[in-house]
Amino acid sequence: xxxxxxxxxxxxxxxxxxxxxxxxxxxxxxxxxxxxxxxxxxxxxxxxxxxxxxxxxxxxxxxxxxxxxxxxxxxxxxxxxxxxxxxxxxxxxxxxxxxxxxxxxxxxxxxxxxxxxxxxxxxxxxxxxxxxxxxxxxxxxxxxxxxxxxxxxxxxxxxxxxxxxxxxxxxxxxxxxxxxxxxxxxxxxxxxxxxxxxxxxxxxxxxxxxxxxxxxxxxxxxxxxxxxxxxxxxxxxxxxxxxxxxxxxxxxxxxxxxxxxxxxxxxxxxxxxxxxxxxxxxxxxxxxxxxxxxxxxxxxxxxxxxxxxxxxxxxxxxxxxxxxxxxxxxxxxxxxxxxxxxxxxxxxxxxxxxxxx
Amino acid sequence: xxxxxxxxxxxxxxxxxxxxxxxxxxxxxxxxxxxxxxxxxxxxxxxxxxxxxxxxxxxxxxxxxxxxxxxxxxxxxxxxxxxxxxxxxxxxxxxxxxxxxxxxxxxxxxxxxxxxxxxxxxxxxxxxxxxxxxxxxxxxxxxxxxxxxxxxxxxxxxxxxxxxxxxxxxxxxxxxxxxxxxxxxxxxxxxxxxxxxxxxxxxxxxxxxxxxxxxxxxxxxxxxxxxxxxxxxxxxxxxxxxxxxxxxxxxxxxxxxxxxxxxxxxxxxxxxxxxxxxxxxxxxxxxxxxxxxxxxxxxxxxxxxxxxxxxxxxxxxxxxxxxxxxxxxxxxxxxxxxxxxxxxxxxxxxxxxxxxxxxx
Numbered sequence: 001x002x003x004x005x006x007x008x009x010x011x012x013x014x015x016x017x018x019x020x021x022x023x024x025x026x027x028x029x030x031x032x033x034x035x036x037x038x039x040x041x042x043x044x045x046x047x048x049x050x051x052x053x054x055x056x057x058x059x060x061x062x063x064x065x066x067x068x069x070x071x072x073x074x075x076x077x078x079x080x081x082x083x084x085x086x087x088x089x090x091x092x093x094x095x096x097x098x099x100x101x102x103x104x105x106x107x108x109x110x111x112x113x114x115x116x117x118x119x120x121x122x123x124x125x126x127x128x129x130x131x132x133x134x135x136x137x138x139x140x141x142x143x144x145x146x147x148x149x150x151x152x153x154x155x156x157x158x159x160x161x162x163x164x165x166x167x168x169x170x171x172x173x174x175x176x177x178x179x180x181x182x183x184x185x186x187x188x189x190x191x192x193x194x195x196x197x198x199x200x201x202x203x204x205x206x207x208x209x210x211x212x213x214x215x216x217x218x219x220x221x222x223x224x225x226x227x228x229x230x231x232x233x234x235x236x237x238x239x240x241x242x243x244x245x246x247x248x249x250x251x252x253x254x255x256x257x258x259x260x261x262x263x264x265x266x267x268x269x270x271x272x273x274x275x276x277x278x279x280x281x282x283x284x285x286x287x288x289x290x291x292x293x294x295x296x297x298x299x300x301x302x303x304x305x306x307x308x309x310x311x312x313x314x315x316x317x318x319x320x321x322x323x324x325x326x327x328x329x330x331x332x333x334x335x336x337x338x339x340x341x342x343x344x345x346x347x348x349x350x351x352x353x354x355x356x357x
Numbered sequence: 358x359x360x361x362x363x364x365x366x367x368x369x370x371x372x373x374x375x376x377x378x379x380x381x382x383x384x385x386x387x388x389x390x391x392x393x394x395x396x397x398x399x400x401x402x403x404x405x406x407x408x409x410x411x412x413x414x415x416x417x418x419x420x421x422x423x424x425x426x427x428x429x430x431x432x433x434x435x436x437x438x439x440x441x442x443x444x445x446x447x448x449x450x451x452x453x454x455x456x457x458x459x460x461x462x463x464x465x466x467x468x469x470x471x472x473x474x475x476x477x478x479x480x481x482x483x484x485x486x487x488x489x490x491x492x493x494x495x496x497x498x499x500x501x502x503x504x505x506x507x508x509x510x511x512x513x514x515x516x517x518x519x520x521x522x523x524x525x526x527x528x529x530x531x532x533x534x535x536x537x538x539x540x541x542x543x544x545x546x547x548x549x550x551x552x553x554x555x556x557x558x559x560x561x562x563x564x565x566x567x568x569x570x571x572x573x574x575x576x577x578x579x580x581x582x583x584x585x586x587x588x589x590x591x592x593x594x595x596x597x598x599x600x601x602x603x604x605x606x607x608x609x610x611x612x613x614x615x616x617x618x619x620x621x622x623x624x625x626x627x628x629x630x631x632x633x634x635x636x637x638x639x640x641x642x643x644x645x646x647x648x649x650x651x652x653x654x655x656x657x658x659x660x661x662x663x664x665x666x667x668x669x670x671x672x673x674x675x676x677x678x679x680x681x682x683x684x685x686x687x688x689x690x691x692x693x694x695x696x697x698x699x700x701x702x703x704x705x706x707x708x709x710x711x712x713x714x715x716x717x
Contacts, residue, residue, distance in 0.1 A: 065677045067684040069639035072629035077674050083414045098541050160535045188521045343534040
């Protein structure tokens with residue numbers, strides 16, 4: 001059993017070596033969870049892929065497979081890319097974490113980059129963006145734009161990344177408007193236009209006049225447009241087709257600089273396993289243009305907040321902050337550490353409802 | 358003028374021929390589609406059907422055919438029993454999910470204890486979970502005459518919510534930093550449905566699929582229950598006069614298909630997937646309906662159809678990566694297969710006549 005395993009692994013590794021040397025182009029593979037035309041998450045990752053192609057031209061070849069389900073299918077797709085001689089493979093969804101680790105073990109010479117996960121290996125890096133910094137700017141604008149003081153929030157899944165976003169938006173909305181309330185609906189999907197539209201409509205019926213979304217489709221934008229007086233923000237992608245109103249700004253995931261840098265590192269032979277968590281300052285999180293529907297002074301203060309987040313002068317989670325149950329979390333002036341943020345499973349004080357368990 | 362004339366007997370020859378003809382027509386129509394997308398159609402079709410079987414890396418893809426095909430065959434065998442008797446379980450996806458939850462849950466309940474009894478217990482739990490989920494539409498049908506198509510389908514969405522709930526709560530990995538999803542069973546030896554021979558793709562789910570094919574063949578051809586199933590589907594009135602108990606048949610067919618779907622889910626969760634997560638289900642329960650019909654509801658046919666379907670998935674991924682075909686084109690290609698099969702089914706029951714004008 002042990003021996004056959006060894007042999008199988010060796011055969012796979014050899015198969016790889018022979019093809020990888022066959023040409024000197026650097027081959028970069030991308031595994032996408034949605035279609036490249038989703039207008040949100042996968043769309044932005046694919047833009048990063050195109051940027052790599054544009055930057056390196058003939059020196060690079062990129063391949064991708066879209067709408068790959070998380071699990072054994074992803075494992076097969078990654079193996080197939082590695083067999084076909086990929087030097088670097090980006091796996092762009094949290095659910096690809098264990099498959100990435102499994103395949104990376106079989107192909108020690110291929111470099112892997114897994115988005116939004118936490119398992120690293122000598123040939124597996126992890127990377128993610130500090131979207132919560134963008135949420136801070138969003139909350140700052142949303143808190144001042146609402147007239148009903150009810151902000152609706154469409155959550156995808158109650159995972160740390162999403163909970164972080166809710167907390168950050170809420171903290172900054174409360175900072176500018178002490179009366180603001182958040183109503184949160186969990187859609188239990190990343191991309192399902194029908195469900196997202198329903199969630200938006202329910203929130204609007206409950207009095208929300210600002211909708212924040214952590215799901216990837218433009219359906220909530222369309223629902224807000226239909227309602228007429230509801231403000232929204234683009235998610236993952238600019239969603240500028242709904243600007244200047246209802247979409248007044250957006251959080252844009254900009255993976256291009258990172259993808260270019262990592263591809264360059266593979267070319268130079270300087271690639272090393274790393275844990276990257278970049279924010280506004282490094283350009284991984286972009287704030288889409290704040291439209292004229294936002295009053296000038298709000299826009300100015302929002303841009304100022306963005307600049308302070310970018311320079312590191314201000315942290316989005318700065319005390320004093322309490323947890324929802326009233327217990328102390330951060331003392332005055334204290335900032336949250338990355339460990340706590342990475343596994344965040346609690347609401348901050350003032351939010352209503354429970355994190356679904 | 359073309360006239361359709363009903364055959365006195367369904368044509369046996371056409372019944373066997375249609376899947377083959379459907380595959381050929383799909384290749385032609387698919388080729389046109391790929392050509393319209395600016396790809397070389399021969400290369401695209403070749404990549405999808407040839408590459409996984411005989412290409413450079415066939416040593417990797419051939420076992421993957423078993424891994425991808427096994428759950429499809431296992432579920433489709435169960436569905437075919439009911440479909441033959443006119444009992445329509447459309448909710449195998451839900452039974453698959455519940456089987457996986459119960460199976461994985463049974464294993465995780467004992468973590469980190471190691472014992473040879475854990476895996477068999479998980480198999481039982483998975484089968485029982487799928488069976489119970491299918492019993493809901495079954496009991497509602499026999500007690501209140503509800504439509505099993507609607508009830509079983511609706512229960513898929515209930516099962517998906519259940520899956521999200523346990524991934525975030527009950528079965529969440531306590532060492533997962535708050536992320537959803539259970540522990541990975543691949544690193545829990547007693548619960549891991551590993552390959553029986555390394556590199557062969559053969560895990561217990563594949564074995565179970567082969568056993569199901571054989572048992573279903575025996576049941577349908579040698580056993581009175583199988584005869585009753587076929588009779589009910591082909592001549593319901595005769596079956597009733599012949600003393601077939603419809604209630605028992607409904608409970609058996611739905612229960613059996615639920616059980617097999619539950620087993621498929623359990624083998625998948627404990628083997629290739631390794632964990633329960635929010636997006637664990639990828640549509641095997643629905644694809645299996647296509648597989649069942651593509652295989653003419655016949656056990657051997659289903660086995661071949663399951664492998665063919667797996668081939669289009671795996672070949673489709675290679676075509677995406679190597680030729681840059683969009684995923685949607687592959688899905689259209691797979692959809693064509695069922696479309697042409699159903700369209701050609703007409704020829705099994707009707708013959709085409711070219712009649713003189715006015716004669717009809």
